[in-house]
Amino acid sequence: MYVLTRCFMRKVSAVPHTEMLRNLLLLLLCQLSTYMPADAGKVCGRPPLSDEMDPAGFQRVYEVGAEVFLSCKPGHTPSKGSRRVICTASGKWTNPTLKCEPKWCSVPERLQHGDVEVTDIKFRSIINYTCHDGYVQHGANMSECLADGTWSEPPPFCEAVTCGLPEIPKHGKIIYSKPFQGNTTVFGDGVTYECMPPFALLGNVRGSCTASGNWTEMPECHLVTCPVPPRLDNGFISFAIMKEHGYKERVKYGCNIDYILDGPTEIECEKTGKWSSLPVCRAPCRIGITRGRIFYDGRKIWIEDLKPNKILHGERLAVYCKNEEKNCGYPVPMQCVDGTAAIPECFQEPSGIQYNLYSKKLPSEIKMCT
Numbered sequence: 001m002y003v004l005t006r007c008f009m010r011k012v013s014a015v016p017h018t019e020m021l022r023n024l025l026l027l028l029l030c031q032l033s034t035y036m037p038a039d040a041g042k043v044c045g046r047p048p049l050s051d052e053m054d055p056a057g058f059q060r061v062y063e064v065g066a067e068v069f070l071s072c073k074p075g076h077t078p079s080k081g082s083r084r085v086i087c088t089a090s091g092k093w094t095n096p097t098l099k100c101e102p103k104w105c106s107v108p109e110r111l112q113h114g115d116v117e118v119t120d121i122k123f124r125s126i127i128n129y130t131c132h133d134g135y136v137q138h139g140a141n142m143s144e145c146l147a148d149g150t151w152s153e154p155p156p157f158c159e160a161v162t163c164g165l166p167e168i169p170k171h172g173k174i175i176y177s178k179p180f181q182g183n184t185t186v187f188g189d190g191v192t193y194e195c196m197p198p199f200a201l202l203g204n205v206r207g208s209c210t211a212s213g214n215w216t217e218m219p220e221c222h223l224v225t226c227p228v229p230p231r232l233d234n235g236f237i238s239f240a241i242m243k244e245h246g247y248k249e250r251v252k253y254g255c256n257i258d259y260i261l262d263g264p265t266e267i268e269c270e271k272t273g274k275w276s277s278l279p280v281c282r283a284p285c286r287i288g289i290t291r292g293r294i295f296y297d298g299r300k301i302w303i304e305d306l307k308p309n310k311i312l313h314g315e316r317l318a319v320y321c322k323n324e325e326k327n328c329g330y331p332v333p334m335q336c337v338d339g340t341a342a343i344p345e346c347f348q349e350p351s352g353i354q355y356n357l358y359s360k361k362l363p364s365e366i367k368m369c370t
C-alpha cells in the first residue's frame with residue numbers, strides 16, 4: 001500500500017499534461033517496481049516437513065502471515081503438537097511442533113495348532129503364520145499392518161492331517177484311545193494293539209496317526225508255544241498237564257513238606273517261547289548242637305526239647321554266649337538259610353559233665369548282661 005502510494009505521487013509529479021499513453025506506460029513501470037526487491041525477503045517456501053508428514057498439497061511460495069495446516073502421512077496419526085505453522089515476517093515458518101506416529105494394528109490372536117511370529121504390530125509390520133507338524137495350512141502365511149490399522153489377511157486355519165482307519169492285525173484287535181465317528185482318524189489319534197492268546201504281539205503295542213497321513217507300522221500276532229514245564233527240585237507242579245503250553249498259559253508249583261517256596265508260585269509262558277523264571281524250594285535246617293539252651297518261638301528251651309531238631313528256611317533262634325569279663329550271659333541270634341544254620345562263633349558247647357552237673361553255670365543260666 002505504501003509503495004503504491006509513493007508510485008502514484010511520482011506519477012502525478014512526473015506528468016505535467018495529460019497524455020494517455022505516457023501515463024499508462026508510467027503506471028506499468030511503477031507497478032512492476034512494486035513487485036521487485038522490496039518484497040523479496042518476505043515470502044516463505046514450502047513448510048518444513050518430517051518424514052512422517054504428508055508432502056501433498058503445498059504451494060511453492062507463501063505470503064508472510066500465511067497459515068498452513070500440516071498433516072501426517074497415511075498410516076500415521078498425530079500424537080502431539082499443533083498442526084499449524086505460520087509464515088513469519090522474516091520469511092521463515094514457525095517451528096512445527098506436530099509429531100506423527102505410525103498407526104498400530106490389533107495384537108494378533110493365537111493360532112490354534114499353529115504359531116504367529118510377531119516382532120512388531122506397527123504400520124507396515126509383517127507377521128508370519130505357520131501351522132504345527134501334522135496340520136495343513138489353509139490361508140495366508142503372512143499378513144501386513146495396513147495404513148488404516150487393519151491386517152491385510154485374516155489368520156489362516158490349521159486343519160489336522162487325516163489318516164484312514166488303522167489295519168487290524170490277524171489274530172488281534174485294536175482298541176481306540178478315544179471314540180470317533182466315520183471312516184477317518186486325525187493326526188494324533190492313537191490305538192493299542194492286542195493279540196488273542198496263544199498269539200503274541202510282535203512290534204509296537206501302541207500306534208498313532210502320523211503327520212504324513214498314515215498309521216505307524218502295525219504289529220504282528222505270532223503263535224507262541226512253550227515247552228513242557230520244567231521240574232522243580234524238592235517241589236512239584238500242582239496244577240498242570242505235562243504238555244506244551246501256549247502264550248500266557250500258566251503253571252502252578254508247590255514245595256515238598258518243610259521246604260519253603262522262594263519266588264512266584266506260578267510261571268507263565270512268555271512271548272519269547274520261554275517260561276518266566278522258576279521258583280526255588282528252600283531246605284529246612286538242623287541245629288548242629290547237642291548240649292545247650294536256645295531261645296526259640298518265644299520260649300527258652302533245652303535243645304533236646306526241640307523236637308524234631310529242625311527249623312524252616314528263614315526262621316531264627318538264639319543261642320547263649322558268655323561275657324567272661326563281666327561273668328554274664330547274652331543271647332546271639334542265628335538264622336536258617338536254605339539248609340544251613342551257622343552257629344555263632346562265641347558259642348561254646350559244654351562238655352557232658354558241665355552240662356549235666358554244673359548246668360547252673362552255663363551262659364544261658366547265669367545272670368544276663370544288661
Ligand SMILES: *[C@@H]1O[C@H](CO)[C@@H](O)[C@H](O)[C@H]1NC(C)=O
Pocket residue numbers: 117118119120126127128
Ligand atoms: C517372516 O518371514 C520372513 C521370511 O521368511 C522373515 O524374513 C521375517 O523375519 C519373518 N517375520 C517375523 C516377524 O518373524
Ligand SMILES: *[C@@H]1O[C@H](CO)[C@@H](O)[C@H](O)[C@H]1NC(C)=O
Pocket residue numbers: 141142
Ligand atoms: C508363503 O506363501 C507363498 C505363496 O503363497 C510362498 O511363495 C512363500 O514361500 C511362503 N512363505 C513361507 C515362509 O512359507
Ligand SMILES: *[C@@H]1O[C@H](CO)[C@@H](O)[C@H](O)[C@H]1NC(C)=O
Pocket residue numbers: 181182183
Ligand atoms: C466308510 O467307508 C465305506 C466304504 O468305503 C462306506 O461304504 C461308508 O459309507 C463309509 N462310512 C462313513 C460313515 O463315512
Ligand SMILES: *[C@@H]1O[C@H](CO)[C@@H](O)[C@H](O)[C@H]1NC(C)=O
Pocket residue numbers: 212214215216217
Ligand atoms: C508314511 O508315509 C511317509 C511319507 O509318505 C513314509 O515315509 C513312511 O514310510 C510311511 N510310514 C508307514 C508306516 O507306512
